[in-house]
Amino acid sequence: MEELVYDQINETVYTETMDNGLKVFLLAKPEMAKTFGIFTTNYGSIDQTFTPIGQEEKVTVPEGIAHFLEHKLFEKEDRDVFQDFTKLGASANAFTSFTKTAYLFTATSQIEKNVETLLNFVQDPYFSEESVEKEKGIIAQEIRMYDDQPDWRSFFGTIQSLYHHHPVKVDIAGTVDSIQNITKDDLYTCYETFYHPSNMVLFVAGNIEPEAMMKQIRENQDSKEFPAAPEINRSYPNEPAEVAKANNSITMPVTTAKAMVGVKEKVTHLTGKELLRAELLSSMILDYYFSKSGAFYEELYRNDLIDDSFQFETELDRQFGFTILGGDTRKPEEMTKRVKEMLHELKENSISDEDFTRMKRKKIGQFMRALNSLEFIANQFTHYHTLGVDLFDVLPVIESLTSNDAEEYLQHWINEEAISVFQVKPQEDE
Structure with a gap:
């Protein structure tokens, strides 16, 4: 042992x-x-x-x-x-x-x-x-x-x-x-x-x-x-880099539309540690801009494009990866258009060293709090192990990240052909 x-x-x-x-x-x-x-x-x-x-x-x-x-x-x-x-x-x-x-x-x-x-x-x-x-x-x-x-x-x-x-x-x-x-x-x-x-x-x-x-x-x-x-x-089948459908929708008996913006991630070339770094950077950047304290979230909320249901997530694994942002909205077309614009604007936005240090501290705090949960430790340790990564390496990897890493990641992250919009529309809108 x-x-x-x-x-x-x-x-x-x-x-x-x-x-x-x-x-x-x-x-x-x-x-x-x-x-x-x-x-x-x-x-x-x-x-x-x-x-x-x-x-x-x-x-x-x-x-x-x-x-x-x-x-x-x-x-x-x-x-x-x-x-x-x-x-x-x-x-x-x-x-x-x-x-x-x-x-x-x-x-x-x-x-x-x-x-x-x-x-x-x-x-x-x-x-x-x-x-x-x-x-x-x-x-x-x-x-x-x-x-x-x-x-x-x-x-x-x-x-x-x-x-x-x-x-x-x-x-x-x-x-x-x-x-x-x-x-x-x-x-x-x-x-x-x-x-x-x-x-x-x-x-x-x-x-x-x-x-x-x-x-x-x-x-x-x-x-x-x-x-x-x-x-x-x-x-696994060969999968093109571009999305299958840039826009798609269904109708259901809902009172408020649901609108999602999906990003098709490029992961097949990444090793375990590289996948971990990409996952951390993606989640930190999304949190910085689209969490309730983020500037993008504030604009969307102020313009009545989203409500408290708005959320985002990134899943990167062997053979596939995606990021999804969205929630309930009374203005689905306007909301998805603006979220797509914001994703493209990330390339032009600069994250200062000071802001990135705060992002890292927040991520470290979230990770350390999660370690109080036996379920989190066991589930995530197993998940990362299958990817060739040790869960407890997450902390030193977060600490090693720099604002330059974030800038470089942003330059290669978002491409129009890798973005799709999906809506669940109220049936009366048909």
Whole structure:
């Protein structure tokens, strides 16, 4: 077991790679009453085309299968795993993102048994044709529920306008039609390819004793047999730099229009640390100009183009990246036109050394406050680990950034062909 000591934030992470390839990270926080565990596989909704283990030809599986598989792992032949956690006094959950699937629990007692339960149920799949057919109806209802949510439709509608071919444009849950094509064999194919321990990370943070916990995990993994670690061969389509649609819209029964401006980010050439720097600079610049204390936000609000729902986010990951700004507005055309102009104006705007120092201090403060959350640490540590970055390297990277870095980033960030506008319009406007 190796110790990763971070003197700057007074934290120590204990890590070990099991013989089967599983990477384990433990963070002891004895002052915490609760413990959070998360078991993550480097496999998400964008991983639709790949070469299955033991085969030579690529396959393309139905859209939404990673999310479907997440649901099915909780159901065993004789029970529902959620009940197992409930009996142990734990709260369990799971989520599927574009690039990851994670299974997690929070508990204040019986931590060892909860960790065993987490490992054992994820590493013991059970799928039957009958249960798969039953699940299709459940997930179809979930998809329809999200289809009725204007915020979700505006978010995914923007991504779909940005991308031509890349599977990031597909709803993580798939479509009502696509999930009908999922079979038991498809689930086993995806599981055997992506759920090998060597493609997974376990992070446990909270009131634990690291040596005893690592010994327990080691013994648990040694008691199971896995094939040799496979080389995973994923395939993604070639994606043009320009957006799929510069303008797009739908109508829904909303009283106020929703308008979003999306930026298609260039990320495929970036390594892990470079991706981190780009993500930090993007979030800091957006916060500086478009947060409630920013000059751009003030102008938009003063001119009645936005309300308190206005927000922004950047997501940069392997193979894709996007920035989205927007919210409710009574003047969607005017608002999106002005936001696009503001994005282009960023190249002409200069950030002084003094202002950039304040931006860094704010970012550092936000990061340090977030470290009070076990969920944040475990989730983000796992996320950055899959990108080849250490979460606790974020702080020194922020400190190393300069106003010149921000100026250089701004010069290459915004291009008209990489911007798309998406609107959810009230039905009466048709």
